[in-house]
Amino acid sequence: MRVLSFLFTSILILAIVGGGAALLARELLLLAGASSIRSSLSVLHRLSRDNLQYARQCRERGGITTDVATIGALQLRFLNNREYVLEVVCNQFQSDPILIEKYSLPLLVTKNAGSSGIIWGNDRSAVEIEVFGRKQVVGVENEEIENFAAGSVNLGLTPISTCSGYGFQCCQQETESGVGQPFSGVNDCPKTCFSSCQPRPIFLSLNTDPFFDEITRTVTVTPGEPVTFSYVASYEPKEPVTVTMDFGDGQTETFATLTGKASHQYVCPNGGCSYTVKMTARAASGIEAALTPIMQLKVEISR
Secondary structure, eight states, X not given: OHHHHHHHHHHHHHHHHHHHHHHHHHHHHHHHHHHHHHHHHHHXXXXXXXXXXXXXXXXXXXXXXXXXXXXXXXXXXXXXXSEEEEEEEOOTTOSOOEEEEEEEOOTTOEEOTTOOEEEOSSSOEEEEEEETTEEXXXXXXXXXXXXXXXXXXXXXXXXXXXXXXXXXXXXOTTTEEESSSOOOOBSSOTTTEESOEEEOOEEEEEEEESOOBTTTTEEEEOTTOOEEEEEEEEOSSSSOEEEXXXXXXXXXXXXXXXXXXXXXXXXXXXXXXXXEEEEEEEETTSOXXXXXXXXXXXXXXXX
16 A cells, blocks of 8 residues: 555656646746847847948948938848748848848747738837747837737737748648638738648549540530540548539539549530530538649530
8 A cells, every 4th residue: 555655646746747847848948939039139129220231232232221211121030930030121122131140949939820020110020939838929119129928919010921931821722722811911822821721622634535635625526426524533631522523515413432434415416516524523621622724624516
């Protein structure tokens, strides 16, 4: 009994000590992350008062500059959720800032989505960092470096950056569907930048018998001659997919498999008719395949 009691007490003590150590490590990592950003902001603070070197570079690029006001901006801009750069923006019409230095947050410290960085100045501009659920907001206001309570402050101004710089993802339109509303304020993929991406159903092939012309994607048949269509689709998530084959004459056929075949005969007694065949696919979750050239064919009935 004493042995069991000793073991239980030992395990309990180890659990408490381990939990306390984990919480302490989390706080230290968060402190290190905030300190890293504050240190970088101190560089911008110094440059806001002494930037002749970069003013000279801006003049060489065509800017009219002798001080930070005419330079445009000093900014800390994130490239992804860990890496960031310090930059000089010569003026609002130039899209290639001067790189000062590149940094990375400490291991396990990440920037949360929503802000791409910090613009030095009087207006509030901040980012939120996180370590295992513990958050901290670091930024600038009235040209002072500040720590703000997480969730209690508007992050304010933010540099123009890439989709990943804001903490979002560029979705591949043909193979991925974006979650939520697109974030258009980015400089790389304004139409396909979303908080996350989900796989779409995609079509790998659509064939006919008789064979279609690969250049025009047109199959020509005589009046009354049937056409056999076959397709192969793919979808990574293991959930049901409904595939619809639209023959272009008002008739359709529906499949519940990623491969299928159907024969169709067009009613065009005198010939000279033309039809467009289209494939669609919809997953049970509502995600649809993007329309691509491989999903369409033309059928022409010869005279």
